[in-house]
Amino acid sequence: MEPVSFSPMSRVAVCGGTHGNEMSGVYIVKEMQKQKVEKIGSVAITTVLSNPRALDACTRYQETDLNRCFTDDLLSSPITDSTPYELRRAHELNAQLGPKGSEEAMDMIIDLHNTTANMGLSLIFYSLDWITLHIYKYMQSKTSTPVRAIQLDMPISEAYSLDSVGKHGFSIEVGAQPNGVLRADIFNMMKEAVDLTIEWLQEFNSGRTFEGGEVEAYIWAKSIDYPRDPVTGEITAAIHPQLQDNDFELLRSGDPIFLSFSGETVKHEGDDLYPFFVNECAYYEKKIAFHLARKTKVTFPSVAVKKD
Template sequence: MEHVSFSPLSRVAICGGTHGNEMTGVYLVREMQKQKVDQTGSVSVTTVLSNPRAVDACRRYVEKDLNRCFTAALLSSPITDSAPYDLRRAQELNAQLGPKGSQEAVDLLCDLHNTTANMGMCILMDSSDPIPLHIYKYIQSKMTSAPVRAIQLALSHPETYSLDSVGKHGFSIEVGPQPHGVLRADIFNIVKEGVDLMIDWLQKFNSGSTFEGGDVEAYCYVKSVDYPRDPTTNEITAAIHPDLQDNDFKLLRPGDPAFLSFSGETVKHEGEELYPFFVNECAYYEKKIAFHLATKVTVTIPSVSVKKE
């Protein structure tokens, strides 16, 4: 079995409010700041409220989706008076927690999100970096309050654009269902348990534990599906079918109901068997996405340990 060693993961950033109406991260970060959780054994923790203006307004973003602003081009673009606040904020976060791709960047960046979709707890990552995959494996083995899945977004875009990509290693925790602008105790506690387990894993890793490799299951993004639309007005003409609603990660086969038109007709899924996720996510209406589709893959991860000095 392949083995990889890494430098200690001692500088960790936990971010909430990257989307200002996703309340769990906002309140968990505030609570950690109140409790002054900034050093846990070998782990120094930086807590960040990513988009304070969006949080104050209880909106996803102010002018531009902050979680799409971390490409090299946007991070290096000149800031003028007319630049969106969210882009300025992305560059501030990159200066504070990065710079992205540099040795100065935090060792691990964990960004907390909520979805209106019935997805349980998901660890979203952009690559097959073994560190997030090991943390996912550990959380999944210990988590009692919700199913835990890994989603790999690597195939969906050529360059990482999310806040978690600023760290040397990074991932997002996405938990739902929770309406935007609403706080739910059960969802809050799921995320808190996940964050506590992540820190627990980091302590063990930094203290010299070897984590054995092996196979983990992940969902790998294939494509996005839009709602049926009126060809003239471009307005949607159907909603998610009741058989698909709340059934994220249940295999969608050709001919299965996908949408129900406002006049009562069922629109069936066409194409290959795939797994839907982010089904009927509120924030994706503006992006013209009804749901994403993924394949289920087996990822073999190497064993990992801290480099011996």
Template sequence: MGSTFLPTVGRMAVCGGTHGNEMSGVYIVGEMERQRKVMGDGVWPIPVTTVLSNPRAVKECRRYIDTDMNRCFSSAILSSPITDSSPYEVRRAQDLNALLGPKGSAGAIDMICDLHNTTSNMGLTLIHYTTNDWVTLHICKYLQTKITQVPVRVVTMDVPISDAHSLETVSKHGFSIEVGPQPHGVIRADIYNFMKEGVDVTIDWIQKFNSGTVFEGGEVEVFMWHKSIDYPRDPETRELNAVIHPQLQDRDFCQLKKGDPLFLSFSGETVKYEEEESLYPFFINECAYYEKGIAFHLAKKIKLPIPTVQVQKD
């Protein structure tokens, strides 16, 4: 089979601080802006826009001011009228859509790399929303090949892009990079360096692709989101009845089998995994998900076929 020819990836945005207390992305964007001031736009082999996504939340070192901004980039919210009562993050999302999009348009920026931290033990995880974006999937495969100091995993949320609510869905291609474990409001050198390597390797792939390198097809291992699981709760007060079991804690992307421990109640009883299908948990005990009613997500592990790709000639 021959190559699939794809347009140049001409413009990229690196965004940090979409959640204002996830510090690695905040400092990577700051460092990239410092490098540009010192060395000029030629510091990278492709045009890179750097964006501090939620500056008010960053200033206050909070996840958000009014509402979670990484839930504000669906087409419906981006097209909603702004009123005096509109949340700050909805206003800011529409500003970012004007800057980097508009979402779904021919004029949207080619690639967004949105930088996030998690308190979960997820290593370096790439999250995106389609199963047939060959540019994004080839970059994911390249990152898995080039980065060896930390596990690199790919999560696919297979939903229509118009419904997808994350910042990276404004661009033609793109993904978020989740790196952890790191407490919110804290920056760790190892986690920062893993994320920085993820950004650098992504830029490296784009430069090679634009220069005519042929990237061979094959398969990419991905974790396909399946469903979310909440903590056991009191049916009346909604208070937690149990916490993540010690044998599950920190075992993101490890296979769950029937009978494995999930939760430990405050009275010492174990809640076990009862499903026949073996699935893979991730975002286990993520701090920011308590308010969302999520103890962890479950995914199926599959392999996606990808074609050989190269840049189309003008």
């Protein structure tokens, strides 16, 4: 069977600081800028510190979450005096790296994130993009770190994160790392993932055919909130110690998920699913204690660069 052909991946953006307190991506981008990394082989690289104001304040964001500002609707909304800073910044980034959905858009956007959850190295993407799946498989074959893929099942028009602006793209999510903190092991895990991505792109551009195959992916199924006081809305329980730090471990019906402040255990009800982003610090405000996913096998075809 003929491989699926794609245009060369010659323009790539590496973005850090979309959340201003997620330090691995910030320092990877700053180091690339310091070393004046603008081209690696056949790949021209644009480095971006996405949210400068949040970065200066070492906060996730200033007015609204920048990583929720890249839907088609928000990018086409008019800018007014009351438009939040992050939405203005999303319009600037869309002009610089996109426009989203256009031929002028970056061939690939890699957006670098940290999580306080114990997720190791994860790639997060929207559609089942053959290029992203090949990079994922390549990473798995080249690193001793466990690598996982999470698919958020929604059309690109509704995709809300910065990586959706490119023709291809994904987020690299690495943890556990506290906000505002830099850990060498987490930094190195992310740096290796960026290096392997660029290595794959160069091999692809040089004319190598990558054989198809099969990988495991986690498909988002639903989000679970903390138990809350019906009157005040305040949380009444914490993540149960048996669930804490056990991202991607199968959660069965009857397994403990919360421990109430009065000492009672709340158990999981329903389908056996895989938790991730367990006790993510930034998700308290979004009323999410953790996400649940189904694990599936994804088959993808061979790919090669289009011949002139």
